[in-house]
Amino acid sequence: MGKYNVTIGLEMHCEVSKTASKVFSNAKNEYTDIANSNISPYDMGFPGVLPVVNKEAVRMSLMMGEILNCHPPKYMYFERKNYYYPDMPKNYQITQNPPEECAGMGGYIDIEREDGSTFRVDIDNIHLEEDSARMTHLYDTSIIDYNRAAVPLLELVTGPCLHSAEDAVAFLEYIRAIYQYCGISEADSKKGQVRCDVNISISEDDTLGTKVEMKNVNSFSGVHDAIVYEVKRQSELKDAGRYDEVEQETRRWDEETGTTIRMRSKVDAIDYKYFVEPNIPKFKITEEWLEKIRKSIPELPYERKAKYMTNYSLSAYDAGILIKDINIASYFENCINLGCDPKIVANWITGNILGYVYKNDIEIQNLFVTPERLTIILSSMAKGDISSKQAKELFSMVLEREEEPKEIMKKEGMQQISDDTTITSVIIEVLDENKEQITDYKNGKTNMFDYFVGQVMKKTRGQANPVKVKEILTNELANR
Amino acid sequence: MKYMNLSITEIHEKLKNGEVTSEELISESLELTHIVQEKCNAFVTIFDDAKKENDTDSLLSGIPYGIKDNYSTKGALTTGSSNTLRDYIPFFDATAVSKLSSLGAIPVNKTAMDEFGLGGTGTTGATGVQRNPWDLTRMCAGSSSGSAAAVAAGVYPYALGSDTGDSIRKPAAFCGIVGYKPTYGMISRYGLFPFASSLDHCGVLTRYVRDAAIVVDAIKGIDEADMTSWDSSHIHLNDDLNADVSGKKLFYIKELCDLANYQNATEELKAHLNNFHETLKICKNLGMQVDEVSIDPKLIRAIPSVYQVISCAEATSNLSNLTGLIFGPRGEGDNYLEMMKDHRTKGFSPLIKRRLVIGSYVLQTQNQERYFKNAQRARRLIVDAIKEQFKKYDAMVSPVSTGPAKLLDGSVDMLNEDTLALEDQLQIGNFGGFPSITIPNGFINDLPVGINITGECFEDQKVLNIAYALESSMDYKGQIAPLIGGDK
Missing domain, CATH: 1.10.10.410 (Arc Repressor Mutant, subunit A)
Known part of the structure; x- marks a missing residue:
């Protein structure tokens, strides 16, 4: 990435979507397009409301800490972060305040690149907090949807240890996969469930340059583009001998223009006046509970990748694509359970299916060609009833017409003549x-x-x- | 007055034997409400259409009571005596209120208070000053000023209060009644407008210790909406009320209670401390041991500032939901910040604004260590010093305030450096979450004064038993204020 050393630190916010209720209120934790339908008095900060901690959300936060090789807290407690903004009706957020004790502290995780090499990411901390309401800014007015207020949110903070946009995205994709595999979150950027802050500095030597923070980057491709843009911006200033114009500041990534825009300087930083939340008594995290949580960690994406490579002789590249999204992996495994040949299915998924899914921006789990339908197509091909060319045609027709493969084969007289x-x-x-x-x-x-x-x-x-x-x-x- | 001057058990008996109906009690209580409103300005809202909702076996069924205006009441105006909530009608009940409703208790009014409980005089509420029913030229103290005035004047046998520093226990003393704040978390705070969450307690003002036990029995209990509440189902305050306290050991703090500490003592203070020591003699006559104990004067002197720092800091955060955007009167302005500023500038009294500035100041990163964190450390030291005594003693006794109710015209300076700690020492009960009760123990210049009994956490029964025994040995039990004097 050019002649300067680039140093990147990430803050990844992921909504916990798999708890029944919110983190501090008993309102339903469910994404819905109907604004202000999943809310309780707490979520809107009515006088006299009190937070009640969702134990399941705490369990999930501790599980993430374990997966990220963090130190667990001896005691769990929360802090108030005080600031006035309309998306936070109490005008304080209940969160945790590392380096004070939080869900997980001082860990690491190893990430595999597509070329098979690996790199280690330092985890500064992971902590549990409540999300704010969702605000939509229109031309001359803003609208607020409180459904998101008090939804559990896990914030993961890395050390300044990443050095390229590609590595940053590989890390984020892997963490997203972990959230999905552990049943913690759908981690769906389209639902605004994953948001990132990106810290970037450049330097000619081993020292760290001036840190610029980019807030609320809402997609991984956005993270990639924002890093590339910001490195270019800072490098150009440095090349021109104007590095002093790079200021320690917060910038906003603007998806539409593909640029970063200054929000505020470090000197305007808000004093959040943290103090321990008095309405939530400190509670002890016992070794027994932690042990139970450790034992309940499901198979993680890289474990699954290794399994695919060993059991099904898949290439690292193909296996890597399959495990990236739990829905893709589940689709793959469903096909195998239905009797498909692993290598052929893997080829189909990484080729035809993902090609279609990405092109049309849909979720694999919503694809009309379900594992059952795909199995019919592939087994017809395996039996020699249809040719591989016909199989591809049939696949397209099934998607287009949303009809059963057998029906289409019959209607189209689609069968291979082998007699x-x-x-x-x-x-x-x-x-x-x-x-x-x-x-x-x-x-x-x-x-x-x-x-x-x-x-x-x-x-x-x-x-x-x-x-x-x-x-x-x-x-x-x-x-x- | 026919019935509202009686105790809960007496009224309950008369309801049961058919001597009186709940409707008659309500109308008597409402009639008194209007008189006391006229004389003392004790209420924010009067429920003229109050009626019996349900009949239960509870001692409280069918009996009128008052609710301090910082308890959220579904469908009824709840302002916390603040203009920031001028027209706020909540859609949920505080846990204490819903428990009383389910037992058939009948609220007849919402009582006035210092704005959001921040204030100890009963003079800062949005509806004006509460006057003491014993002498209308004097204050009730606060913040449960309306509740204290109403109970003292015999409007009903009890009213709900809340206590962050001494907001139940001081007005109780000034109005000659009983004020009880149980152990922190014994009564759920859900629906109580917060002032300083780590110090806030729900509680009750009554004219009899037994009545306090009955009401707290009814509203206590673990509540899944309040994580600081605890299971007290094994505690039955009324059933286990027992006046046999012989052998109990009491202590009082020398640095607070010894007249020798106050070189410029007023006649009132002298009389008050003498009266306190007279009451200690009664304690001894009841078979209790009373010892004088010395506590590090540095800790005692720190009490008022520790309270000021912690309570203001928490209040700053707790009250920041008052923006006039979601509820409360909408402020004027071109954007939300201006609207919010306008709402808060117009809505809050000067006293609150001052305290919010202090709270904000002590929480700022550069000040937090010096003020807020140090105040928390000092709080811990004070609590530890008292807990150390509770290992040897059953309870601590102390005189409430520096004498009887102060004049409203401010002709007597309240802030005297010498007596500041004595004035504020009941805050120890809030620092430690200790059960603490004030009962009347005499008169000075025809005005009631009180004594406080405070015990170790979870030992509410012991504290109530001592108060009950003492109350029975003095002449002030169930007394009603004459509602006389004053220019109004």
């Missing part, structure tokens, strides 16, 4: 019609062979088994 007699009779027909071409072939124009195959395919509307066609055609030509 020797039928194929032979078509070949004889073709050869009889192309006597001159046979002579050419016999005289050494071997590429006429493909011409004959093409004619057979044309007459059978592509349904003839190409292997059989070649086999019989070779015999028939020899007999002429």
